[in-house]
Amino acid sequence: MKSMLLRGLAPLSQNPTPLTYADIPKPTPAAGEVLIRVTACGVCHTELDEIEGRTPPPRLPVVLGHQVVGNLESIGLPMAQKQAPGLQKGQRVGVAWIASTCGECDFCRSGQENLCVQFKATGRDVDGGYAEYMTVRADFVHPIPAAFSDAEAAPLLCAGAIGYRSLRLSNLRDGQSLGLMGFGGSNHLVLKIINYQFPNTKVFVFSRNAEEREFALSLGAAWAGEINGVPPEALDAVIDTTPVWGPDLEALKRLKPGGRLVINAIRKQETDKQLLTTLDYPSQLWMEKEIKSVANVTRADVREFLQLAAEANLKPEFQEYDLKDANQALLEMKQGRIRGAKVLRISPS
Numbered sequence: 001m002k003s004m005l006l007r008g009l010a011p012l013s014q015n016p017t018p019l020t021y022a023d024i025p026k027p028t029p030a031a032g033e034v035l036i037r038v039t040a041c042g043v044c045h046t047e048l049d050e051i052e053g054r055t056p057p058p059r060l061p062v063v064l065g066h067q068v069v070g071n072l073e074s075i076g077l078p079m080a081q082k083q084a085p086g087l088q089k090g091q092r093v094g095v096a097w098i099a100s101t102c103g104e105c106d107f108c109r110s111g112q113e114n115l116c117v118q119f120k121a122t123g124r125d126v127d128g129g130y131a132e133y134m135t136v137r138a139d140f141v142h143p144i145p146a147a148f149s150d151a152e153a154a155p156l157l158c159a160g161a162i163g164y165r166s167l168r169l170s171n172l173r174d175g176q177s178l179g180l181m182g183f184g185g186s187n188h189l190v191l192k193i194i195n196y197q198f199p200n201t202k203v204f205v206f207s208r209n210a211e212e213r214e215f216a217l218s219l220g221a222a223w224a225g226e227i228n229g230v231p232p233e234a235l236d237a238v239i240d241t242t243p244v245w246g247p248d249l250e251a252l253k254r255l256k257p258g259g260r261l262v263i264n265a266i267r268k269q270e271t272d273k274q275l276l277t278t279l280d281y282p283s284q285l286w287m288e289k290e291i292k293s294v295a296n297v298t299r300a301d302v303r304e305f306l307q308l309a310a311e312a313n314l315k316p317e318f319q320e321y322d323l324k325d326a327n328q329a330l331l332e333m334k335q336g337r338i339r340g341a342k343v344l345r346i347s348p349s
Contacts, residue, residue: 001026003131004326007061009053012334017327018051029076029135041129042067042154043329043342054267058124066122067157068095068129069150084138093141096157096302099126100137114296145310155316155341159185161297164305166264170237174198179238180205181247183212185341196312204231245275257287264294316341
């Protein structure tokens, strides 16, 4: 089958084409797994983090991709049917970042399976969706609502779901003010959620990219400015999706007393961490301001968000690329050339 394969880690500045268009064996589902014929896969900033070595190291070689939409090719052994009753051959399903957990630890039993120490990530610990086929545990697939095309559904599985989790962790209430640091695949969906769930909330967008700022205003943001811009009012919460530390220091300055900064990033770049030594406690952290990180997603996050998105007719803005053009999509993301999400079209041969 055709795939885009990652064989080694390096910054894109050194290797702008890290993925190889390669024929690899079609996978066979193990006990408890299903085989999916992939039709679309979202491109996520986390894949840049994997390629450039900012995440826990992926298994190499590996097929990236964790915003996967496709059709069930085979259900596998009776064990898979027992783990996920109701699945049918030909059914359209999605796969998110969460590929499996132990199911037995305190975190898993308390609804925090995203923190399980045996958490396995799609496209990092197991092969993902930058390929014509993939296998996954049957109980970690998600039915896709009929309201979405394959390309529309793909970004909802990570960009949307992690944005949904970030918003919940912000403790925001309708009528309070929200800041968004960065405006790519995830935060543009957060703004759409706000428009639906919190109609009295004003959203203030911070971005280094003028096109992203214009995009945010077109989707209903109350204000859009530079990362170090000063919005018309102080903020109750900020969600940061950027890969660097500078925006977090700016966000803390903009928070009201008791406000919360939610950092939606798997890693931050090491090159600018010295900025943290400039943190001014009285102006940036005192008055009971909080910093909260987001780690992974749970299956409940994905399924709740898919239901919400279908109810709200919430659809992502996206650009499509052929599978073989995955390197181009990643390079554009690295260069900040983002308008919504990026999705690979995959047509199995």
